[in-house]
Amino acid sequence: xxxxxxxxxxxxxxxxxxxxxxxxxxxxxxxxxxxxxxxxxxxxxxxxxxxxxxxxxxxxxxxxxxxxxxxxxxxxxxxxxxxxxxxxxxxxxxxxxxxxxxxxxxxxxxxxxxxxxxxxxxxxxxxxxxxxxxxxxxxxxxxxxxxxxxxxxxxxxxxxxxxxxxxxxxxxxxxxxxxxxxxxxxxxxxxxxxxxxxxxxxxxxxxxxxxxxxxxxxxxxxxxxxxxxxxxxxxxxxxxxxxxxxxxxxxxxxxxxxxxxxxxxxxxxxxxxxxxxxxxxxxxxxxxxxxxxxxxxxxxxxxxxxxxxxxxxxxxxxxxxxxxxxxxxxxxxxxxxxxxxxxxxxxxxxxxxxxxxxxxxxxxxxxxxxxxxxxxxxxxxxxxxxxxxxxxxxxxxxxxxxxxxxxxxxxx
Amino acid sequence: xxxxxxxxxxxxxxxxxxxxxxxxxxxxxxxxxxxxxxxxxxxxxxxxxxxxxxxxxxxxxxxxxxxxxxxxxxxxxxxxxxxxxxxxxxxxxxxxxxxxxxxxxxxxxxxxxxxxxxxxxxxxxxxxxxxxxxxxxxxxxxxxxxxxxxxxxxxxxxxxxxxxxxxxxxxxxxxxxxxxxxxxxxxxxxxxxxxxxxxxxxxxxxxxxxxxxxxxxxxxxxxxxxxxxxxxxxxxx
Ligand SMILES: Nc1ncnc2c1ncn2[C@@H]1O[C@H](COP(=O)(O)OP(=O)(O)OP(=O)(O)O)[C@@H](O)[C@H]1O
Ligand SMILES: [Mg+2]
Numbered sequence: 001x002x003x004x005x006x007x008x009x010x011x012x013x014x015x016x017x018x019x020x021x022x023x024x025x026x027x028x029x030x031x032x033x034x035x036x037x038x039x040x041x042x043x044x045x046x047x048x049x050x051x052x053x054x055x056x057x058x059x060x061x062x063x064x065x066x067x068x069x070x071x072x073x074x075x076x077x078x079x080x081x082x083x084x085x086x087x088x089x090x091x092x093x094x095x096x097x098x099x100x101x102x103x104x105x106x107x108x109x110x111x112x113x114x115x116x117x118x119x120x121x122x123x124x125x126x127x128x129x130x131x132x133x134x135x136x137x138x139x140x141x142x143x144x145x146x147x148x149x150x151x152x153x154x155x156x157x158x159x160x161x162x163x164x165x166x167x168x169x170x171x172x173x174x175x176x177x178x179x180x181x182x183x184x185x186x187x188x189x190x191x192x193x194x195x196x197x198x199x200x201x202x203x204x205x206x207x208x209x210x211x212x213x214x215x216x217x218x219x220x221x222x223x224x225x226x227x228x229x230x231x232x233x234x235x236x237x238x239x240x241x242x243x244x245x246x247x248x249x250x251x252x253x254x255x256x257x258x259x260x261x262x263x264x265x266x267x268x269x270x271x272x273x274x275x276x277x278x279x280x281x282x283x284x285x286x287x288x289x290x291x292x293x294x295x296x297x298x299x300x301x302x303x304x305x306x307x308x309x310x311x312x313x314x315x316x317x318x319x320x321x322x323x324x325x326x327x328x329x330x331x332x333x334x335x336x337x338x339x340x341x342x343x344x345x346x347x348x349x350x351x352x353x354x355x356x357x358x359x360x361x362x363x364x365x366x367x368x369x370x371x372x373x374x375x376x377x378x379x380x381x382x383x384x385x386x387x388x389x390x391x392x393x394x395x396x397x398x399x400x401x402x403x404x405x406x407x408x409x410x411x412x
Numbered sequence: 413x414x415x416x417x418x419x420x421x422x423x424x425x426x427x428x429x430x431x432x433x434x435x436x437x438x439x440x441x442x443x444x445x446x447x448x449x450x451x452x453x454x455x456x457x458x459x460x461x462x463x464x465x466x467x468x469x470x471x472x473x474x475x476x477x478x479x480x481x482x483x484x485x486x487x488x489x490x491x492x493x494x495x496x497x498x499x500x501x502x503x504x505x506x507x508x509x510x511x512x513x514x515x516x517x518x519x520x521x522x523x524x525x526x527x528x529x530x531x532x533x534x535x536x537x538x539x540x541x542x543x544x545x546x547x548x549x550x551x552x553x554x555x556x557x558x559x560x561x562x563x564x565x566x567x568x569x570x571x572x573x574x575x576x577x578x579x580x581x582x583x584x585x586x587x588x589x590x591x592x593x594x595x596x597x598x599x600x601x602x603x604x605x606x607x608x609x610x611x612x613x614x615x616x617x618x619x620x621x622x623x624x625x626x627x628x629x630x631x632x633x634x635x636x637x638x639x640x641x642x643x644x645x646x647x648x649x
Contacts (some may be wrong), residue, residue, distance in 0.1 A: 006522050006529075017510045317506045320467055321520040321565065322495020324488050405467050409506065 004334075007327075009028070022339060025303040028296025029343030029388065030350060033381040035289030037351025040377035043282040048370045050274050052199070060140075061267045062229040064090075064244065068260045084223040085252055085261045088211070091227050093132065093247060100243060102236040106134050107131050107138055108224040116207060117180040118168045125164050125235055126206040127181065127213020138228050140208075145175045145190030148210050158186035159208040162194040177338045181209075182404060196368050231260060237266055296343070296387035304336055304396035315400050316408025329401035336393025337386055344385030348378055413476070414572060415441040420473035421539055422459055422627075432572025435627045437473070441606065444573070446573050446599040448607045448618035448635075450516040456627040457608045464606065465498050465575045466490045478572060495523050505558040507550040507565075513537065514546045517564045521610060524569060534563040540549055540594050541643070556587025556645075563594055572606040580614055589645030592617045596641055617641060 013024045066083035091108035094100055102175040106129055114127040130138070138146065147159055158179060165174055186209065195203035215221055231240050241264045248262050249255070269279055309316070309403045323331075351375055362369035422434040429474030432458045441447055447498045447568055451457050460594050462468035463475070466482070475482050477493070485493070494500075495546050495585050507516050517533040526532075540560040545553055550561065559579055566574050576595065623631040 010522070214536075313506065314508060317508070318519070318523075319491065319492060319508075320500055322491050322523040323568075324491040324523070326488075327523060406462055409467075409502070 004364060007334055008333055008338070011331065011338050012030065014335070015217060016131075021303065022342075023047050025300055026124050026262050026296075026339050026346070027342030028299040029340050029385050030296075030347040031387075032289055032293030032296045032383050033344050033347025034354060035292055036286060036348035037373070037377055038350055038382070039282060039285040039289055040355045041355035041371070041373050042352070042358060043285075044372040044374060045159075045362070045369050046278050047275060048286075048372060049368055050278070051367050052370075058233050059233045059268075062231060062237065062241065062244070063267065064120065064227040064229065065250070065263050065265065066223070066225065066261065068263060072389075073226055080134075084221070086227065087133070087222045088224060090248060090251060091224065093227065093251060094227070094244065095273045099247070102232045102240050103229055104232050105138075105230040107133060107228040108211060108212070108218060108226070109228065110221065110223075110225045112214070114181045114207070114218070114220055116164065116168065116176065117401055121166045121168055122215065123164060125161075125237070127209055127214060127218070128206055128217070128239055129211045131211045140195075142191040143191045143193045144173070145188070145191055147192075152189065153210045154212060155210070156184065156186045156213060157189045159190040159192055160188060160321065161204040161206045161208075162306045163202065163204040165191050177241045181191070181207075182218055184213070197366060202366075204376045234268070243267065277345065292383060293388055297340075297392040300336055300389055301339060301392035304393055305399070307335075308332065308396045308400045311400075311405065312411040315403050315406050316411065318403035319403070320409060325401040328403075331395045332397035332400050333393050336389040336397070338389075340389025341382070344382045345387075347382055347385065351381070370406055413440050414443045414445075414478060415439070416476040417464070418476070420460075420463060420475065422456070422468075423471045426444040432599065433627050434463070434470070437627075437629060438621070439572075439632075440631065441604065443604055444506070444599075444602055445620060446596075446605045446607070446618045447620050447622065448609060448615035449622045449624060450612070450615050451624040452610060453610075455624050457624060459609055460624070461575050461577050461606065464549040465500055466493050467500070467623060468482040491523075495520055496537070497571055499569065499574040500570040501559070501562050501566050501579045505555075505557045505562050505582070507558055507561055509550060511550060513542060513548050513550065513553065513561050513623065516550060517559055517568055520569050532568055533564075536568040537561075539567060539598075540564045554587065556583050556590055557588070558596060559580045559583060559591050563591070563598075567598065567603075571603075573606060574598065575606050575608075577608045578610065579607070580609070580611075584646035588614070589641045593641035593643050593645065609618065 063321055066086040066088065088108050091106050094103060094106045095105075109128055109130045111126060111128045115126060116123050116125055132148060132150045142159075143162070145159070148157065156393075160290060168174070168179070169177070172207075174191065176351050177188045179188060191206070192204075197203065229244070230238070231237050243263050245260070246259070249257070252261055252404050254260060318328060326359070355373065356371055359371035417437050417439040420434055420439075421432065421438040423430045423432050425431075436442070437460065449457050449460065459468065463470050466477075469484075473483075478497070481488070508519065514533055514537065517536055518529055521529040521532060534546065537543055540563050542557060542560055542564065545557060545561075550558065553561070559582075563574075563576075563579075566592055567575075574595075579595070581589065592614065595605055595607065602618070605618075607615070607618055615621055616635055616637065618635055619638065620632070620634050622629055
């Protein structure tokens, strides 16, 4: 132990005497470790962001969209083709508790843009016209007042999203106020709790109105743009999807699934797809960071070889006064390990700072981004960096240990 | 007998051509002797010193050190002997750069795993009269002082024998004389010293003189008219 401490002191003294070179030597390791830390942190942040959005949406949700989901390309709606076959009668049929015992809620909806007028103020926003039981099917929570329900489904009522409420009413209570969309008067009956961004849509910049008014009076259509479904348990999602597809094919007279004019989507699937993508991205970036570490390691080996050559006389002297091959080897391994350990520490600090700055930026951009540094990633980074140092220090160290004392002392 | 060489031979092989450097050397050195080795350049003096100091191995022959046959010792055993029982002083000092006098003298103790490293190093530095230079860096002291630091380093592990290969070769006569004074003082205290030199004047500080030529011992005589070096480097006959 005493010997080790003495050696460490010698090594540190030597490294300090060659500050500039030591700094350049560890640069590769610093970049590699900072890369690993940052990537793992950003990956964790992104995943928690996505998971947070799922919980906001509610679990066990399905969405039925008009038009066939085309595996070879985007759905028809993306080309501006309007499909009018999904109707409120379809939604009603899904409320059959006997046939669909696992469905807890069904909510047909249409959406559009709207200019909301209150006194002499107006605000451009989006509206979502929903059916009476969408409250449960969509996981919307109410901050004050009430949501659209069977008792007011045919009245001119409106629920404000948080952002819209703040824009028009500020801190004032909007309940009971009269607002207008396209000259149609609505009474404000509630304010939704803030939901933040879901898949990059601001869920607070919208208002909710009853389905009839949205369809007939504002949009002038009689079809639905989406039916949201809540299923009782995750285990029943797959079977419910099959049941829904069967029902809709019956109702739309479709015999061949190729001809489907609707698509049933599982939000969990979308999420797991996203997770798969971010995982793959993480793997790729980690690989890049690994390559940076490898390059850093080769840099270490290079510098260590130069150091061994430069210090040949010193090695000869050490052997002449009694250093064994093993202690010479250990000295150089210790030196490489110390260098990479320092590189690892600096890299960790840099990585944490970068991750923190990114999380600040993401929050500034309105994302619900968590700043996450996993202890595993730090242990991994330090471990890998020391290992790199020792591994790439091995060859130079053995080279130094093998030197013949007389040859080494004669070296010019 | 401290050192006993029996038929020591050393050959270097370059491109399969064997160059003999030492030929059948037989030599004994008693404890407490002060031996000088002289000879022309290339005669094999340094090679002989390196073999006796366990820095090099002979091609053939047997080497008994303190009664032990060291011929088949492993590298680690030789490192241990170099560390504990042998001190070496080189013509070109061989001090660590960017390092203090004290840390240079400590160097052998680092490999001894012993205690009181600091005290032993300070004692050795005081013995060569450099107590006031202990915290100087090696580039801040004169050549003569460097060689005295090297002697302190050779001394610090209280070795059985000190080898000095042309210790005054890079010094002017005054600082050379100071170095010889220290070696004579160490000898007076009972240390065994083996010195290689080119100059008869320097050799005459010893008690016994060996002349070697072409790798063979030509002459082995006691020195009758011994020189005594003063602490300030002046030499009296
Ligand atoms: N590694 C080597 N390979 C080949 N020949 C060598 C090697 N080392 C030394 N020699 C040869 O061995 C001979 C003796 O060398 P050595 O250094 O012992 O001489 P020396 O008596 O100390 O000379 P000097 O007084 O110049 O120091 C020289 O001829 C030298 O060229
Ligand atoms: Mg020589």
